[in-house]
Amino acid sequence: GENVEQHPSTLSVQEGDSAVIKCTYSDSASNYFPWYKQELGKRPQLIIDIRSNVGEKKDQRIAVTLNKTAKHFSLHITETQPEDSAVYFCAARAEAAGNKLTFGGGTRVLVKP
C-alpha cells in the first residue's frame, strides 16, 4: 500500500519567515495530495490540495508544489504569522485505492513572535 513520509517532525520559525514541509510518497498511482492543518484540540481542516496534473498551486500565503517524477510534494508558507502555529499533515490518495487517504506523520510548526 501507499506510504507517506513527512519531514521535519517539528519546525520553529520566526514570524515573517517562510516555512517549508516536505513529503514523499511511494505509490506512483497516487493522484491527489491534500494538506491539512490541525490546531490543538481541534479537527484537521483542509488548507490546500493539488492533483497530479498540476505542478504548483497557490492560495495567498500558502503554496504546494508536486514533483511526480521524484514522488514528493511540499507545502510552503510565506510571511508566517503566530496563527500559523499548528500541526500540518500531508496525505496522498491513489485512484485504485478508492478515496483512501494515507497521511504523513505530521509537522508541528511553531511561529515565534
Place this chain on the structure above:
Amino acid sequence: NAGVTQTPKFQVLKTGQSMTLQCAQDMNHEYMSWYRQDPGMGLRLIHYSVGAGITDQGEVPNGYNVSRSTTEDFPLRLLSAAPSQTSVYFCASSPWGAGARYEQYFGPGTRLTVT
C-alpha cells in the same frame, strides 16, 4: 448544515467493555471513514465505506467493527476495549464518484481512554 457530527466527545471505558462511537453527516456524502490519532502521530485509517451497505477495512481494523445502513450514519463499534485503543477518533466524509471533489470533512473527534 451541521456537517460531520460525532458523539460522545469524551469516553472512559474499562478493559473488556464494548461501546459504539456515533458519526453522522448531513452533506449527502457517499464516502465515510474512521481514523484514529495517537499522540504525536498522524491519522490512521480504521474502516471506510463508499455507500450504504458497503464497508471495507483500512490500515488498523482489528478490534473494530462498522456498518453502514444509511448514507448519513457510520457508527464504529469497539468489541472489547483494550488500553491500546486509547486514542482520539475522527470520522470523516467526502463526495464520491467520477468528477467528485475528494475533500474530506472531519468531525470534531471523540477522545477515548481505556483503563
